[in-house]
Amino acid sequence: xxxxxxxxxxxxxxxxxxxxxxxxxxxxxxxxxxxxxxxxxxxxxxxxxxxxxxxxxxxxxxxxxxxxxxxxxxxxxxxxxxxxxxxxxxxxxxxxxxxxxxxxxxxxxxxxxxxxxxxxxxxxxxxxxxxxxxxxxxxxxxxxxxxxxxxxxxxxxxxxxxxxxxxxxxxxxxxxxxxxxxxxxxxxxxxxxxxxxxxxxxxxxxxxxxxxxxxxxxxxxxxxxxxxxxxxxxxxxxxxxxxxxxxxxxxxxxxxxxxxxxxxxxxxxxxxxxxxxxxxxxxxxxxxxxxxxxxxxxxxxxxxxxxxxxxxxxxxxxxxxxxxxxxxxxxxxxxxxxxxxxxxxxxxxxxxxxxxxxxxxxxxxxxxxxxxxxxxxxxxxxxxxxxxxxxxxxxxxxxxxxxxxxxxxxxxxxxxx
Amino acid sequence: xxxxxxxxxxxxxxxxxxxxxxxxxxxxxxxxxxxxxxxxxxxxxxxxxxxxxxxxxxxxxxxxxxxxxxxxxxxxxxxxxxxxxxxxxxxxxxxxxxxxxxxxxxxxxxxxxxxxxxxxxxxxxxxxxxxxxxxxxxxxxxxxxxxxxxxxxxxxxxxxxxxxxxxxxxxxxxxxxxxxxxxxxxxxxxxxxxxxxxxxxxxxx
Numbered sequence: 001x002x003x004x005x006x007x008x009x010x011x012x013x014x015x016x017x018x019x020x021x022x023x024x025x026x027x028x029x030x031x032x033x034x035x036x037x038x039x040x041x042x043x044x045x046x047x048x049x050x051x052x053x054x055x056x057x058x059x060x061x062x063x064x065x066x067x068x069x070x071x072x073x074x075x076x077x078x079x080x081x082x083x084x085x086x087x088x089x090x091x092x093x094x095x096x097x098x099x100x101x102x103x104x105x106x107x108x109x110x111x112x113x114x115x116x117x118x119x120x121x122x123x124x125x126x127x128x129x130x131x132x133x134x135x136x137x138x139x140x141x142x143x144x145x146x147x148x149x150x151x152x153x154x155x156x157x158x159x160x161x162x163x164x165x166x167x168x169x170x171x172x173x174x175x176x177x178x179x180x181x182x183x184x185x186x187x188x189x190x191x192x193x194x195x196x197x198x199x200x201x202x203x204x205x206x207x208x209x210x211x212x213x214x215x216x217x218x219x220x221x222x223x224x225x226x227x228x229x230x231x232x233x234x235x236x237x238x239x240x241x242x243x244x245x246x247x248x249x250x251x252x253x254x255x256x257x258x259x260x261x262x263x264x265x266x267x268x269x270x271x272x273x274x275x276x277x278x279x280x281x282x283x284x285x286x287x288x289x290x291x292x293x294x295x296x297x298x299x300x301x302x303x304x305x306x307x308x309x310x311x312x313x314x315x316x317x318x319x320x321x322x323x324x325x326x327x328x329x330x331x332x333x334x335x336x337x338x339x340x341x342x343x344x345x346x347x348x349x350x351x352x353x354x355x356x357x358x359x360x361x362x363x364x365x366x367x368x369x370x371x372x373x374x375x376x377x378x379x380x381x382x383x384x385x386x387x388x389x390x391x392x393x394x395x396x397x398x399x400x401x402x403x404x405x406x407x408x409x410x411x412x413x414x415x416x417x
Numbered sequence: 418x419x420x421x422x423x424x425x426x427x428x429x430x431x432x433x434x435x436x437x438x439x440x441x442x443x444x445x446x447x448x449x450x451x452x453x454x455x456x457x458x459x460x461x462x463x464x465x466x467x468x469x470x471x472x473x474x475x476x477x478x479x480x481x482x483x484x485x486x487x488x489x490x491x492x493x494x495x496x497x498x499x500x501x502x503x504x505x506x507x508x509x510x511x512x513x514x515x516x517x518x519x520x521x522x523x524x525x526x527x528x529x530x531x532x533x534x535x536x537x538x539x540x541x542x543x544x545x546x547x548x549x550x551x552x553x554x555x556x557x558x559x560x561x562x563x564x565x566x567x568x569x570x571x572x573x574x575x576x577x578x579x580x581x582x583x584x585x586x587x588x589x590x591x592x593x594x595x596x597x598x599x600x601x602x603x604x605x606x607x608x609x610x611x612x613x614x615x616x617x618x619x620x621x622x
Contacts, residue, residue: 058441059441060441060442060443060445060446061442061443129443159442159443160441160442161440161442162439162440162441163439163440163441166438166439169438169439170439173435173604176601176604176605176608177608180605180608180609184614226456226460228456230603230606230607233606233610234602234606236617237615237617240617241617259460259467260460260463260464260465260466260467260470261459261460261463263463263466263467263470264463264466265619268619269617286473286474286477289470289471289474290466290467290468290470290471290474291471292471293467294526295526296525296526296529296530297522297525297526297529299529300525300529304487308484322530322533325533325536325537325540326529326532326533326536328540329536329539329540343599343602343603345592345595345596345599348595350540352544353540353541353543353544354536354540354543360595360598361595361596361598361599361602362595362598362599362601362602363602364602365599365602365603365605365606366602368615368617376614377609377614377615380605380608380609380614381605383605384601384602384605387601388597388598388601391597391601
């Protein structure tokens with residue numbers, strides 16, 4: 001027999017066998033990644049039991065929480081559970097679709113969909129307020145074998161009118177407001193309130209006096225915040241006090257701003273301050289001017305003002321970002337006395353390093369009260385101090401509770417946003 | 418009435434937003450979003466004010482011999498950008514507007530930002546001069562933190578532990594204390610504004 005004739009025939013048989021084996025494998029895998037117990041012989045895990053659905057608390061009615069008891073084969077028994085799959089339908093006999101998968105040992109799933117459908121983006125899965133949904137849960141083994149599904153349970157979404165997780169915040173606000181009103185009433189009755197001195201505030205008068213003696217302007221920078229930012233609002237109140245004093249001393253105050261709304265408010269603040277100081281004729285609206293809305297062009301403009309005008313004093317009061325050090329170092333080079341204040345923690349080290357006085361965080365908000373010395377304003381500082389004392393007690397109590405594993409105390413004071 | 422009506426609007430709006438924070442419903446969320454949209458709308462409406470202020474101030478400066486040059490550059494630049502940016506397609510790649518924006522404005526911004534590196538060095542030099550006990554502690558701490566980026570052989574492990582402790586214990590404690598103070602200060606300011614105790618921001622003491 002010729003070997004050359006025999007070889008192709010043998011090759012053909014081998015190829016045919018390989019083809020059959022390959023196709024067999026493909027066909028075996030083809031229907032699904034997940035196989036029934038019968039087809040593989042691998043045992044199916046026991047299904048999860050006692051499935052229940054509750055409304056998701058503290059929401060607008062777009063979520064449900066599904067809980068179940070773990071499969072008997074999760075942590076004991078066959079120990080072959082790999083994960084659980086939550087299936088949902090809008091009717092008990094409707095098509096159940098997968099809503100989520102959680103790993104073994106987990107017995108809870110939060111089903112939320114608050115994307116309201118529109119004409120351009122329909123969303124069949126949207127969970128409207130008051131809608132009813134049917135759920136079942138299946139366990140999946142590490143051999144990709146499904147358990148029998150659990151019993152079908154039903155749940156309806158409900159809108160919540162109060163966010164109970166924020167209750168500690170509400171209580172804190174009520175206590176704080178009560179302290180605030182109490183001290184304001186006490187102050188109005190003439191009670192003397194002691195507040196600790198702040199170096200940065202004490203330096204304001206000296207800084208304005210210095211500018212007057214040198215015959216140079218004061219530069220007041222409100223930062224990059226908008227008029228809606230609380231730090232910028234605090235900056236306005238300080239600007240008002242500073243402008244009033246500069247009006248009395250007849251010193252020019254320059255306010256370059258980067259937001260048109262801030263411009264309007266700053267102009268009105270300074271104008272009124274001049275009016276109250278009895279110097280409305282001294283007010284010049286051109287001294288409070290818009291520069292640009294962009295961060296680094298703003299830096300370039302303000303730095304050039306510093307180097308050209310050589311202001312005697314620079315105030316930085318408001319919201320600052322990367323420009324803080326660029327401004328403060330240029331002011332330092334220009335030889336100005338500098339007083340800064342911001343609630344941006346990341347910028348505080350830069351201001352501490354580069355300016356002469358820094359109002360750290362809450363001192364920025366307190367500056368207005370310090371400068372006015374009005375009893376009503378000072379009362380608010382006292383209220384802050386007393387609330388801080390309560391916070392300190394809560395921190396100590398929390399530390400003891402965690403150390404002693406008294407979880408109920410932790411649960412009371414924890415905020416669930 | 419000129420004073421009372423704005424104060425009443427502020428008080429009612431502030432109180433409404435305070436209540437809104439504790440109500441998680443859809444209409445509550447809608448009110449919040451609506452109020453935020455108003456802030457944007459007001460900002461856009463105020464933009465001509467800013468442009469007017471910028472142009473007016475620089476036209477005035479054209480009369481001052483020493484400041485004439487920079488104001489002229491600004492006004493020419495302003496006009497060029499407005500004229501080249503009027504068309505809808507001016508934001509597309511290759512247009513005059515985008516060419517100026519990409520090749521002039523962005524490099525200038527990057528240049529100013531890069532100055533920060535030199536300013537950090539000069540500010541750090543002043544801050545770290547060991548003139549007092551506190552400044553010396555600051556200097557030593559800064560060295561420990563900076564050395565974490567340098568391979569120091571067996572000392573690296575000890576140094577990394579010191580860095581981790583410094584950042585997560587004293588540094589974090591100070592940051593949290595400041596943050597709590599800021600929270601209280603901001604709340605106090607907000608309550609003062611809602612109650613009408615603080616009103617300097619609207620031009621009245």
